[in-house]
Amino acid sequence: MNQRIIYPNDDGGVSIIIPTLEYLAEHTIEELAAKDVPAGKPYKIVDVADIPTDRTFRNAWEYKE
Amino acid sequence: MPSIINATLTNGVAIQGDNSGALALQTNNGTTAVTIDTSQNVGIGETSPAGSAGYTQLVVRGSSGAELSLKGGTTQYGYVYVDNGGFRIINPQSGSASGTLQFSTSNTERMRITNDGLLQFNSGYGSVATAYGCRAWVNFNGTGTVAIRASGNVSSITDNGTGDYTVNFSTAMPDANYSSVASCSPSSGPVQRIVVMNFAAQSNTIVAPTTSACRFSTTGLAASADVEYVHFSAFR
Numbered sequence: 001m002n003q004r005i006i007y008p009n010d011d012g013g014v015s016i017i018i019p020t021l022e023y024l025a026e027h028t029i030e031e032l033a034a035k036d037v038p039a040g041k042p043y044k045i046v047d048v049a050d051i052p053t054d055r056t057f058r059n060a061w062e063y064k065e
Numbered sequence: 066m067p068s069i070i071n072a073t074l075t076n077g078v079a080i081q082g083d084n085s086g087a088l089a090l091q092t093n094n095g096t097t098a099v100t101i102d103t104s105q106n107v108g109i110g111e112t113s114p115a116g117s118a119g120y121t122q123l124v125v126r127g128s129s130g131a132e133l134s135l136k137g138g139t140t141q142y143g144y145v146y147v148d149n150g151g152f153r154i155i156n157p158q159s160g161s162a163s164g165t166l167q168f169s170t171s172n173t174e175r176m177r178i179t180n181d182g183l184l185q186f187n188s189g190y191g192s193v194a195t196a197y198g199c200r201a202w203v204n205f206n207g208t209g210t211v212a213i214r215a216s217g218n219v220s221s222i223t224d225n226g227t228g229d230y231t232v233n234f235s236t237a238m239p240d241a242n243y244s245s246v247a248s249c250s251p252s253s254g255p256v257q258r259i260v261v262m263n264f265a266a267q268s269n270t271i272v273a274p275t276t277s278a279c280r281f282s283t284t285g286l287a288a289s290a291d292v293e294y295v296h297f298s299a300f301r
Contacts, residue, residue, distance in 0.1 A: 001213075009225055011267040016224040020203070020213050023220040023235055036221050036233045036278075053209045055291055058227045059267065 004051055005033045007043040008063035016051060200243065201234050202298040207249070207283060208291045228289030229266040229282050232297050237276040243301040245274060249283045252293040258283055260295075 001024065005017035019032050029045055037043045042065070052061070069081040082088040086103035089112070100108040108114030108124040110131070116122030125131040130148030141163065144155045158164045164180025176186035177193055187193045203216040211224045223231035247260040265272045266282035266289035274280075279299065283292045 005221075009267070011226070011265075013226050013267060015226075015231075016211070017233075018205070018211050018213055018222045018224060020216045020219050020221060020235075022216055022218075027220075032221060036223065048210060051210065055209065055227065058291070061226075 002048050003029050004046050004048055005029065005037060005043050006046055006051075006063060007037050007041040012062075013059055014061045014063040197300055199298050200238060200301045201232065202296075203232055204294070204296050205230075206293050207295045208252075208293050223278075225265065225280070226267045226289070228284055228291055229280075230295070231278050231280040232299075233278045234276075234299075238299070238301055239276070241274050241276050243274070243299045245279050245281075245297065245299045247281050247295065247297040249292040249295045256285070258285055258290060258292050260284075 001019065001021060003019070005019075006014055007017075009015040017032070017036055019029060023032060033043055033045065042063075069079075071079045071081070073079070080088060082101075082103075088101040089097045090099040092098045097112050098109065100112045100114060102108075102114060104116070104121065106114040106116050106122045106124070108126070110126040111124040114122050114124040125133060130146060132144055132146035134142065134144050136142040140158075142157065144153070144157070146153055146155070154166065156164060156166050159180055161180055166178040167174050168176040174187075174193055176184075178184055183195045185193045185195045188196075199217070201216075201218040203213060203219040203222065205211065205213045205216075205222055207224075207228065207230065211222065213219075213222060218235045219232055220235040221233045223233060225231060245262055247262060249258050249260055251258055260281055260283055262281045263272055263274055263279070264270070264282045265280055266284065272280040279297070281297070282289050283295060284290055
Protein backbone atom coordinates (compact mmCIF):
# COMPACT_ATOMS: atom_id res chain seq x y z
CA MET A 1 0.00 0.00 0.00
CA ASN A 2 3.02 2.27 -0.05
CA GLN A 3 3.11 2.31 -3.82
CA ARG A 4 1.02 3.97 -6.49
CA ILE A 5 0.84 3.61 -10.26
CA ILE A 6 0.69 6.79 -12.31
CA TYR A 7 -0.08 7.21 -15.99
CA PRO A 8 -1.07 10.07 -18.32
CA ASN A 9 -4.82 10.23 -18.86
CA ASP A 10 -6.71 11.31 -21.96
CA ASP A 11 -7.55 14.71 -20.46
CA GLY A 12 -3.94 15.87 -20.32
CA GLY A 13 -3.58 15.17 -16.63
CA VAL A 14 -2.29 12.26 -14.62
CA SER A 15 -4.26 9.39 -13.15
CA ILE A 16 -3.13 7.67 -9.98
CA ILE A 17 -4.00 4.05 -9.20
CA ILE A 18 -4.39 3.25 -5.52
CA PRO A 19 -4.21 -0.53 -4.93
CA THR A 20 -6.38 -2.34 -2.40
CA LEU A 21 -4.87 -4.52 0.29
CA GLU A 22 -7.01 -7.45 -0.81
CA TYR A 23 -5.58 -7.37 -4.32
CA LEU A 24 -1.98 -6.97 -3.25
CA ALA A 25 -2.41 -9.91 -0.87
CA GLU A 26 -2.53 -12.17 -3.93
CA HIS A 27 -0.90 -10.15 -6.72
CA THR A 28 2.04 -7.89 -7.35
CA ILE A 29 1.87 -4.19 -8.13
CA GLU A 30 3.17 -5.05 -11.61
CA GLU A 31 0.25 -7.42 -12.13
CA LEU A 32 -2.10 -4.67 -11.00
CA ALA A 33 -0.57 -2.26 -13.50
CA ALA A 34 -1.05 -4.81 -16.27
CA LYS A 35 -4.70 -5.12 -15.33
CA ASP A 36 -5.80 -1.58 -14.45
CA VAL A 37 -3.62 0.76 -16.53
CA PRO A 38 -5.43 1.39 -19.84
CA ALA A 39 -3.90 -0.55 -22.71
CA GLY A 40 -1.08 1.28 -24.44
CA LYS A 41 -0.52 3.86 -21.71
CA PRO A 42 2.95 4.32 -20.27
CA TYR A 43 3.07 4.11 -16.49
CA LYS A 44 5.35 4.38 -13.51
CA ILE A 45 5.26 2.73 -10.11
CA VAL A 46 6.07 5.35 -7.49
CA ASP A 47 6.23 5.60 -3.74
CA VAL A 48 3.16 7.11 -2.10
CA ALA A 49 5.41 9.74 -0.57
CA ASP A 50 6.12 11.03 -4.07
CA ILE A 51 2.45 11.97 -4.59
CA PRO A 52 1.64 15.50 -3.40
CA THR A 53 -0.88 15.64 -0.57
CA ASP A 54 -2.01 19.16 -1.42
CA ARG A 55 -4.69 18.58 -4.06
CA THR A 56 -5.61 22.24 -4.54
CA PHE A 57 -4.40 22.14 -8.12
CA ARG A 58 -4.95 18.42 -8.65
CA ASN A 59 -6.27 18.84 -12.19
CA ALA A 60 -3.08 20.65 -13.22
CA TRP A 61 -0.82 17.75 -12.30
CA GLU A 62 1.08 16.34 -15.27
CA TYR A 63 2.81 13.06 -16.07
CA LYS A 64 6.55 13.43 -16.83
CA GLU A 65 8.45 10.70 -18.64
CA MET B 66 -14.34 -65.17 26.03
CA PRO B 67 -14.41 -66.10 22.37
CA SER B 68 -16.53 -64.28 19.87
CA ILE B 69 -20.11 -65.52 19.71
CA ILE B 70 -22.73 -65.49 17.01
CA ASN B 71 -26.26 -66.06 18.29
CA ALA B 72 -29.53 -66.33 16.44
CA THR B 73 -32.80 -65.97 18.32
CA LEU B 74 -36.44 -65.91 17.37
CA THR B 75 -36.96 -62.34 18.55
CA ASN B 76 -33.71 -60.40 18.19
CA GLY B 77 -32.27 -61.69 14.93
CA VAL B 78 -28.61 -62.55 14.60
CA ALA B 79 -26.32 -61.10 17.29
CA ILE B 80 -22.54 -61.02 16.92
CA GLN B 81 -20.67 -60.43 20.14
CA GLY B 82 -17.10 -59.29 20.42
CA ASP B 83 -14.39 -60.89 22.49
CA ASN B 84 -13.21 -59.84 25.97
CA SER B 85 -12.25 -56.39 24.72
CA GLY B 86 -15.89 -55.72 23.96
CA ALA B 87 -15.14 -54.40 20.48
CA LEU B 88 -16.20 -55.98 17.24
CA ALA B 89 -14.15 -56.12 14.07
CA LEU B 90 -15.20 -57.32 10.64
CA GLN B 91 -12.22 -58.39 8.59
CA THR B 92 -11.59 -58.98 4.91
CA ASN B 93 -8.57 -60.01 2.86
CA ASN B 94 -7.40 -62.62 5.32
CA GLY B 95 -7.24 -60.39 8.38
CA THR B 96 -7.56 -56.74 7.30
CA THR B 97 -10.02 -54.96 9.58
CA ALA B 98 -12.68 -53.33 7.41
CA VAL B 99 -15.24 -52.29 10.04
CA THR B 100 -14.75 -51.65 13.74
CA ILE B 101 -17.45 -51.13 16.33
CA ASP B 102 -16.00 -50.17 19.69
CA THR B 103 -17.52 -50.58 23.15
CA SER B 104 -19.12 -47.12 22.95
CA GLN B 105 -20.85 -47.96 19.66
CA ASN B 106 -18.52 -45.78 17.62
CA VAL B 107 -18.18 -47.24 14.12
CA GLY B 108 -15.13 -47.06 11.93
CA ILE B 109 -14.87 -48.04 8.28
CA GLY B 110 -11.18 -48.18 7.47
CA GLU B 111 -10.64 -46.79 10.99
CA THR B 112 -9.80 -49.10 13.88
CA SER B 113 -10.11 -46.46 16.64
CA PRO B 114 -13.31 -44.53 15.92
CA ALA B 115 -13.40 -42.70 19.26
CA GLY B 116 -15.91 -39.87 19.46
CA SER B 117 -16.15 -36.90 21.81
CA ALA B 118 -17.70 -37.61 25.20
CA GLY B 119 -21.39 -38.20 24.82
CA TYR B 120 -21.19 -38.40 21.03
CA THR B 121 -21.29 -41.49 18.88
CA GLN B 122 -19.05 -41.32 15.85
CA LEU B 123 -19.12 -42.86 12.40
CA VAL B 124 -15.71 -42.64 10.78
CA VAL B 125 -14.96 -43.41 7.14
CA ARG B 126 -11.24 -43.30 6.43
CA GLY B 127 -9.38 -43.86 3.17
CA SER B 128 -5.73 -43.48 2.37
CA SER B 129 -6.30 -40.40 0.17
CA GLY B 130 -9.92 -39.47 0.82
CA ALA B 131 -13.30 -40.72 1.96
CA GLU B 132 -16.69 -40.68 0.34
CA LEU B 133 -20.24 -41.24 1.53
CA SER B 134 -22.51 -42.10 -1.36
CA LEU B 135 -26.30 -41.90 -1.01
CA LYS B 136 -28.41 -43.54 -3.68
CA GLY B 137 -32.08 -43.92 -4.40
CA GLY B 138 -32.87 -46.47 -7.07
CA THR B 139 -30.65 -46.17 -10.11
CA THR B 140 -30.97 -42.45 -10.94
CA GLN B 141 -30.95 -40.59 -7.61
CA TYR B 142 -27.62 -40.11 -5.94
CA GLY B 143 -25.41 -37.67 -4.11
CA TYR B 144 -22.02 -37.61 -2.44
CA VAL B 145 -20.29 -36.19 0.58
CA TYR B 146 -16.58 -36.53 0.32
CA VAL B 147 -13.26 -35.20 1.48
CA ASP B 148 -9.77 -35.26 0.01
CA ASN B 149 -6.93 -32.82 -0.47
CA GLY B 150 -9.27 -30.78 -2.70
CA GLY B 151 -11.44 -29.94 0.32
CA PHE B 152 -14.73 -31.06 1.84
CA ARG B 153 -17.50 -31.29 -0.73
CA ILE B 154 -21.22 -31.95 -0.87
CA ILE B 155 -22.09 -32.87 -4.42
CA ASN B 156 -25.35 -33.44 -6.21
CA PRO B 157 -24.38 -34.64 -9.68
CA GLN B 158 -27.98 -34.70 -10.89
CA SER B 159 -28.97 -31.95 -13.33
CA GLY B 160 -32.76 -31.67 -13.27
CA SER B 161 -34.43 -28.49 -12.06
CA ALA B 162 -35.77 -30.35 -9.02
CA SER B 163 -33.43 -33.31 -8.65
CA GLY B 164 -30.34 -31.14 -9.23
CA THR B 165 -30.90 -28.85 -6.25
CA LEU B 166 -29.10 -28.78 -2.92
CA GLN B 167 -31.50 -27.97 -0.11
CA PHE B 168 -31.14 -27.00 3.56
CA SER B 169 -33.98 -27.19 6.06
CA THR B 170 -34.67 -26.40 9.68
CA SER B 171 -37.82 -27.29 11.63
CA ASN B 172 -38.64 -29.49 8.68
CA THR B 173 -39.02 -26.37 6.48
CA GLU B 174 -36.73 -25.53 3.56
CA ARG B 175 -34.68 -22.40 4.38
CA MET B 176 -31.99 -22.34 1.70
CA ARG B 177 -31.41 -23.84 -1.72
CA ILE B 178 -28.75 -23.90 -4.40
CA THR B 179 -30.54 -24.43 -7.68
CA ASN B 180 -29.30 -26.75 -10.40
CA ASP B 181 -28.05 -23.70 -12.35
CA GLY B 182 -26.16 -22.23 -9.39
CA LEU B 183 -28.46 -19.61 -7.91
CA LEU B 184 -28.31 -19.25 -4.14
CA GLN B 185 -31.79 -18.89 -2.71
CA PHE B 186 -32.79 -18.43 0.89
CA ASN B 187 -35.50 -17.11 3.16
CA SER B 188 -34.00 -14.63 5.57
CA GLY B 189 -37.08 -12.54 6.17
CA TYR B 190 -37.95 -12.50 2.46
CA GLY B 191 -41.17 -14.40 3.16
CA SER B 192 -40.17 -17.27 0.91
CA VAL B 193 -37.08 -18.93 -0.48
CA ALA B 194 -35.93 -16.49 -3.17
CA THR B 195 -32.73 -15.79 -5.05
CA ALA B 196 -30.32 -13.55 -3.15
CA TYR B 197 -28.63 -10.96 -5.36
CA GLY B 198 -25.45 -10.01 -3.64
CA CYS B 199 -23.17 -7.03 -3.59
CA ARG B 200 -20.47 -7.98 -6.10
CA ALA B 201 -18.01 -5.20 -5.30
CA TRP B 202 -17.67 -2.46 -2.70
CA VAL B 203 -15.15 0.05 -1.46
CA ASN B 204 -14.88 2.80 1.15
CA PHE B 205 -12.13 5.36 0.61
CA ASN B 206 -10.90 8.80 1.52
CA GLY B 207 -10.78 11.05 -1.55
CA THR B 208 -8.86 13.88 0.11
CA GLY B 209 -5.15 14.45 0.72
CA THR B 210 -3.38 11.18 0.10
CA VAL B 211 -6.25 9.20 -1.38
CA ALA B 212 -6.52 6.04 0.71
CA ILE B 213 -8.74 2.97 0.70
CA ARG B 214 -10.23 2.10 4.09
CA ALA B 215 -11.73 -1.30 3.10
CA SER B 216 -12.98 -3.10 0.04
CA GLY B 217 -14.35 -6.27 -1.49
CA ASN B 218 -13.68 -7.46 -5.05
CA VAL B 219 -11.95 -4.19 -5.86
CA SER B 220 -8.40 -4.25 -7.16
CA SER B 221 -7.83 -0.51 -7.09
CA ILE B 222 -9.21 3.00 -7.25
CA THR B 223 -8.04 5.28 -10.01
CA ASP B 224 -7.81 8.93 -8.97
CA ASN B 225 -8.37 10.75 -12.28
CA GLY B 226 -8.44 14.25 -10.83
CA THR B 227 -10.43 16.32 -8.37
CA GLY B 228 -13.50 14.31 -7.37
CA ASP B 229 -13.09 11.94 -10.32
CA TYR B 230 -12.62 8.25 -9.57
CA THR B 231 -12.71 4.86 -11.26
CA VAL B 232 -13.37 1.70 -9.28
CA ASN B 233 -11.59 -1.30 -10.82
CA PHE B 234 -12.97 -4.75 -10.05
CA SER B 235 -10.78 -7.69 -9.08
CA THR B 236 -13.13 -10.15 -10.75
CA ALA B 237 -15.06 -8.71 -13.65
CA MET B 238 -18.85 -8.56 -13.70
CA PRO B 239 -20.65 -10.99 -16.04
CA ASP B 240 -21.89 -7.99 -18.02
CA ALA B 241 -22.10 -4.21 -17.69
CA ASN B 242 -25.75 -4.20 -16.59
CA TYR B 243 -25.02 -4.22 -12.88
CA SER B 244 -26.53 -1.63 -10.57
CA SER B 245 -23.94 0.69 -9.06
CA VAL B 246 -24.54 2.91 -6.05
CA ALA B 247 -22.27 5.52 -4.50
CA SER B 248 -22.54 8.12 -1.80
CA CYS B 249 -20.19 10.59 -0.20
CA SER B 250 -19.94 12.92 2.75
CA PRO B 251 -17.42 15.49 3.93
CA SER B 252 -15.82 15.09 7.32
CA SER B 253 -17.49 18.16 8.80
CA GLY B 254 -19.84 21.02 8.15
CA PRO B 255 -23.12 21.28 6.26
CA VAL B 256 -21.42 21.08 2.87
CA GLN B 257 -23.44 19.72 0.00
CA ARG B 258 -21.76 16.94 -1.92
CA ILE B 259 -23.35 14.52 -4.37
CA VAL B 260 -22.20 11.69 -6.61
CA VAL B 261 -22.75 11.65 -10.35
CA MET B 262 -22.49 8.07 -11.58
CA ASN B 263 -20.86 7.12 -14.87
CA PHE B 264 -19.43 10.59 -15.23
CA ALA B 265 -15.91 11.87 -15.87
CA ALA B 266 -15.54 15.28 -14.27
CA GLN B 267 -12.26 15.99 -16.06
CA SER B 268 -13.79 15.76 -19.53
CA ASN B 269 -17.36 16.54 -18.46
CA THR B 270 -18.58 13.44 -20.27
CA ILE B 271 -20.66 10.37 -19.56
CA VAL B 272 -18.57 7.20 -19.24
CA ALA B 273 -20.50 3.98 -19.61
CA PRO B 274 -19.70 1.33 -17.01
CA THR B 275 -17.79 -1.73 -18.19
CA THR B 276 -17.51 -5.23 -16.82
CA SER B 277 -14.18 -4.33 -15.23
CA ALA B 278 -14.65 -0.77 -13.97
CA CYS B 279 -17.07 2.00 -13.09
CA ARG B 280 -16.30 5.74 -13.08
CA PHE B 281 -18.06 8.44 -11.08
CA SER B 282 -17.55 11.95 -9.74
CA THR B 283 -18.10 13.58 -6.41
CA THR B 284 -19.17 17.16 -6.80
CA GLY B 285 -20.35 20.24 -5.01
CA LEU B 286 -22.80 22.84 -6.26
CA ALA B 287 -20.46 24.30 -8.87
CA ALA B 288 -17.64 21.89 -9.55
CA SER B 289 -16.20 18.49 -8.75
CA ALA B 290 -14.76 18.22 -5.27
CA ASP B 291 -12.68 15.82 -3.23
CA VAL B 292 -14.62 14.23 -0.39
CA GLU B 293 -13.36 12.46 2.73
CA TYR B 294 -15.88 9.63 2.87
CA VAL B 295 -16.71 7.97 -0.45
CA HIS B 296 -18.64 4.70 -0.64
CA PHE B 297 -19.32 2.60 -3.73
CA SER B 298 -21.07 -0.72 -4.25
CA ALA B 299 -22.23 -2.74 -7.24
CA PHE B 300 -25.08 -5.25 -7.30
CA ARG B 301 -25.85 -7.84 -9.93
